[in-house]
Amino acid sequence: MIEDNLEVTSNPNQQLNYYENEDCVLLAVDCIxxxxxxxxxxxxxxxxxxxxxxxxxxxxxxxxxxxxxLDEAAARVLETLTGLSDIYLEQIHTYSKxxxxxxxxxxxxxxxxxxxxxxxxxxxIQIDAAQWFDIKEAPSLIFDHNAMVEKAKARLRRRAxxxxxxxxxxxxxxTMRQLQNLYESILDKELxxxxxxxxxxxxxxxxxxxxxxxxVSRKGAYLYVFDKEKYRKKVEEDxxxxxx
Amino acid sequence: MIEDNLEVTSNPNQQLNYYENEDCVLLAVDCIxxxxxxxxxxxxxxxxxxxxxxxxxxxxxxxxxxxxxLDEAAARVLETLTGLSDIYLEQIHTYSKxxxxxxxxxxxxxxxxxxxxxxxxxxxIQIDAAQWFDIKEAPSLIFDHNAMVEKAKARLRRRAxxxxxxxxxxxxxxTMRQLQNLYESILDKELxxxxxxxxxxxxxxxxxxxxxxxxVSRKGAYLYVFDKEKYRKKVEEDxxxxxx
DNA sequence: TCAAAAGTGTTCTGTTTACACCCATGG
DNA sequence: CCATGGGTGTAAACAGAACACTTTTGA
Numbered sequence: 444m445i446e447d448n449l450e451v452t453s454n455p456n457q458q459l460n461y462y463e464n465e466d467c468v469l470l471a472v473d474c475i476x477x478x479x480x481x482x483x484x485x486x487x488x489x490x491x492x493x494x495x496x497x498x499x500x501x502x503x504x505x506x507x508x509x510x511x512x513l514d515e516a517a518a519r520v521l522e523t524l525t526g527l528s529d530i531y532l533e534q535i536h537t538y539s540k541x542x543x544x545x546x547x548x549x550x551x552x553x554x555x556x557x558x559x560x561x562x563x564x565x566x567x568i569q570i571d572a573a574q575w576f577d578i579k580e581a582p583s584l585i586f587d588h589n590a591m592v593e594k595a596k597a598r599l600r601r602r603a604x605x606x607x608x609x610x611x612x613x614x615x616x617x618t619m620r621q622l623q624n625l626y627e628s629i630l631d632k633e634l635x636x637x638x639x640x641x642x643x644x645x646x647x648x649x650x651x652x653x654x655x656x657x658x659v660s661r662k663g664a665y666l667y668v669f670d671k672e673k674y675r676k677k678v679e680e681d682x683x684x685x686x687x
Numbered sequence: 688m689i690e691d692n693l694e695v696t697s698n699p700n701q702q703l704n705y706y707e708n709e710d711c712v713l714l715a716v717d718c719i720x721x722x723x724x725x726x727x728x729x730x731x732x733x734x735x736x737x738x739x740x741x742x743x744x745x746x747x748x749x750x751x752x753x754x755x756x757l758d759e760a761a762a763r764v765l766e767t768l769t770g771l772s773d774i775y776l777e778q779i780h781t782y783s784k785x786x787x788x789x790x791x792x793x794x795x796x797x798x799x800x801x802x803x804x805x806x807x808x809x810x811x812i813q814i815d816a817a818q819w820f821d822i823k824e825a826p827s828l829i830f831d832h833n834a835m836v837e838k839a840k841a842r843l844r845r846r847a848x849x850x851x852x853x854x855x856x857x858x859x860x861x862t863m864r865q866l867q868n869l870y871e872s873i874l875d876k877e878l879x880x881x882x883x884x885x886x887x888x889x890x891x892x893x894x895x896x897x898x899x900x901x902x903v904s905r906k907g908a909y910l911y912v913f914d915k916e917k918y919r920k921k922v923e924e925d926x927x928x929x930x931x
Numbered sequence: 932t933c934a935a936a937a938g939t940g941t942t943c944t945g946t947t948t949a950c951a952c953c954c955a956t957g958g
Numbered sequence: 959c960c961a962t963g964g965g966t967g968t969a970a971a972c973a974g975a976a977c978a979c980t981t982t983t984g985a
Contacts, residue, residue: 465750467711470794506709509792513783537781537796539757548753550714552781620964637966638948660963661956864937881939882975904936906982938981947972954965 471551472517473504473588475535475595476525478560479612481621483577484628485560486592488584489524490572495545496585502592503573504551517554524573531557531611533602535594543587551587555595557611578628603629607648607685610669618656618664619643626687642687648674715795716761717748717832719779719839720769722804723856725865727821728872729804730836732828733768734816739789740829746836747817748795761798768817775801775855777846779838787831795831799839801855822872847873851892851929854913862900862908863887870931886931892918 476487488500505520507513513534522528535553543549560575576582578596583589602608609625623639643649650670655663677683720731732744749764751757757778766772779797787793804819820826822840827833846852853869867883887893894914899907921927 465713466753468714468751468753469709470712470714507712507783507794509710509712510785512785513781513794534780536778537757539751539796541754541756550751550757618964635949636964637950640965641967642947657956661958662954662962662964663956664964862937879975879977880937881977884938885940886974904982905984906935906937908937932985934983934985936982939979940977942976944975945973947970949970950968952966954963956960956962956964958959958961 469547469549470507470513471504471549472507472513472520473502473551473553473591474517474521474524474532475502475553475555475592476521476558477555477578477595477599477612478558478575479625479628480560480575481614481617482624483579484612484625485575486578486581487525487558487573487575488581490574491585492572499585500582501585502553502588507552513552513554517552517556521556525558525563527558527563531608533598535591535598538587538591540587545586551591553591553595555599557599557608559612559614562614579631600629604687605685607669607674613669616652616654616656616666616668618659618666620659620664622667646685646687648677648685713791713793714751714757715748715793716751716757716764717746717795717797717835718761718765718768718776719746719797719799719836720765720802721799721822721839721843721856722802722819723869723872724804724819725858725861726868727823728856728869729819730822730825731769731802731817731819732825734818735829736816743829744826745829746797746832751796757796757798761796761800765800769802769807771802771807775852777842779835779842782831782835784831789830795835797835797839799843801843801852803856803858806858823875844873848931849929851913851918857913860896860898860900860910860912862903862910864903864908866911890929890931892921892929 478485478487487503489503491497491499491501503520503524505516505523507516511519514532517532517534518528518530521530521532532554535555537550537552539550541548543551581592584592599608603626609622609629612625613621619640622643623634623636626639627634648670649667652666652668654666656666657663674683674685678685722729722731731747733747735741735743735745747764747768749760749767751760755763758776761776761778762772762774765774765776776798779799781794781796783794785792787795825836828836843852847870853866853873856869857865863884866887867878867880870883871878892914893911896910896912898910900910901907918927918929922929
C-alpha cells in the first residue's frame with residue numbers, strides 16, 4: 444500500500460503545499476507553420492540571431508503564460524509573428540528530453556498551423572528573419588525542431604486524407620489543379636488527374652463557380668469553393684466522412 | 688520589426704535571465720491504462736480518497752521531475768502503481784485549460800498504457816483503491832479525465848488498425864477468438880469470424896502452435912503467437928504495413 | 932446424443948487504379 | 959495554326975463484406 448507516496452495529479456485547495464514540493468518547469472510552444480502558394484507546400488522558419496546556434500533556422504516559439512492555455516499561447520505566438528489570427532492550429536506532441544534545449548530545461552509543445560500564403564500576404568511577415576521554404580528544400584533546424592516538423596508533416600498527411608483541412612491552405616476560390624497540387628505536395632506523390640477529380644467530385648462538397656482563373660492557361664480553369672455548410676450538414680446528418 | 692519582443696523557445700546559456708522572466712508551471716502525467724482479460728477491454732482507475740472529488744474515480748498520475756522526461760515520468764507513475772515496467776506507453780495529448788484542476792494550475796500530459804491483465808496479475812495492484820472497469824461500464828471521472836480517456840480510446844482504435852499493438856494486450860499465446868474479442872472490444876463493433884481470420888492470416892505474422900487452449904470449448908482452440916521477428920523483417924525489407 | 936465453440940471458402944459488391952483523347956484559347 | 963493546360967469516362971484489378979455448414983468432444 445504505497446498510495447500515500449503516490450503523487451496525485453489533481454489537488455484540493457487545502458493541500459496547496461502538497462503541490463509546492465513538485466518541480467516546476469518552463470513550458471514553451473513551437474509552431475510548424477505550413478503555407479501553400481498554389482504550387483508548393485511551404486514552411487515558415489526564422490533565423491536565430493542569438494547564440495548558440497546563431498544563424499541557424501528554427502521554428503517560431505514562445506513560452507506559455509499563466510493566463511492562457513496552450514492553444515491560446517500558440518495562437519498568440521503565431522499572431523505575434525504573422526499578424527494573423529483565426530488560423531487553423533492543432534497540437535501535435537510534447538517534447539521533453541532533458542537536454543533538448545542546451546540553454547535551459549524546457550518542455551515544448553509543438554503545434555502546426557495552416558496558412559494560405561497568397562491571400563494573406565500579411566504585409567510582409569512581422570519579423571525580418573522569417574522566410575518561407577519549400578517543404579522539400581527546408582534547411583536543418585535547431586534542437587529537436589526537425590523531429591517536430593517530421594511529425595507535423597505526418598499529421599498533416601493524415602488529416603488531409605480524412606478531414607477537409609486542405610482548404611485552410613487554399614484561397615477561398617481555387618482550381619482543381621491547385622487542389623491537386625496541394626494534395627501532391629502534402630502526400631509527396633503524384634496523383635492521377637482524372638482519378639483525383641472523380642474522387643473530389645464524389646465527395647460532393649465543392650461548388651463550381653462560373654468564374655475561371657485565366658492566369659495559368661489560355662483555356663482558363665474553373666474556380667471552386669469549399670461548401671462548408673454542406674459539409675457540416677453531411678457530417679451531422681449522414682455521418683459523412685471526408686476521405687480522399 | 689518586433690523580433691526583440693518575441694520570446695524564443697530556446698536560449699543560449701549566457702541568457703539565462705531571459706528565461707527567468709517566464710512563468711513556470713507544474714507539469715503532470717496522467718495514464719490511461721488499458722487492459723484485456725481475454726474477453727473485454729478494461730481500464731484501470733483509482734478512487735480518490737482526498738477532497739475535493741473524494742470518492743470519485745480518476746486516472747493515475749504524477750508530476751514530472753526535473754531529472755526525467757515525460758516518457759520516463761509516465762513509466763515511473765505506472766510502475767509505482769502496478770509494479771510493472773516495460774509496458775507499452777504512448778503520449779496522447781497535453782491538456783492545459785486554466786481551471787482544469789480546481790486545486791492549482793496544472794498542465795497534464797496524457798499517456799495510454801497497454802497491459803495484459805491476466806499474465807501479470809501483479810500480486811494485486813499496489814494501491815488499494817485501484818480497480819479494473821469494463822471499458823463500457825467505467826464511471827465518470829474527475830476533471831478532464833473523461834476527455835483523456837475518449838482520446839485514448841480513439842488513438843488505441845487507430846493504432847490497433849495500423850500497428851500490431853494489440854499483442855501488447857494479449858498473453859504471449861492466444862486463440863483467434865481472443866484476438867477477435869480484443870479487436871471487437873477496441874473497435875466496439877462485431878466482426879465477422881471468417882473475414883477476421885482470413886485477414887489476420889493474410890498478414891502472415893502469427894505462428895500457429897500445436898498446442899490448444901481447452902479451457903473454453905470442448906473442441907479446444909489452437910494457440911498462436913505473434914512473430915515479432917518476422918513482422919520486423921517484413922516492415923524493414925518490404926515496407927510491410929500491418930493493416931486490419 | 933447433443934450442446935457449444937472451432938474451423939473453413941466462395942460469391943458479390945464497391946473502390947481503386949490505369950489509361951488517352953479532344954477542347955478552348957492566346958499568341 | 960499551334961502550343962499549353964483543361965476537361966472528361968471506362969474497363970480491369972483488388973479489397974471488403976456477406977454468408978452456412980461441418981467438426982470435435984465433454985458432459
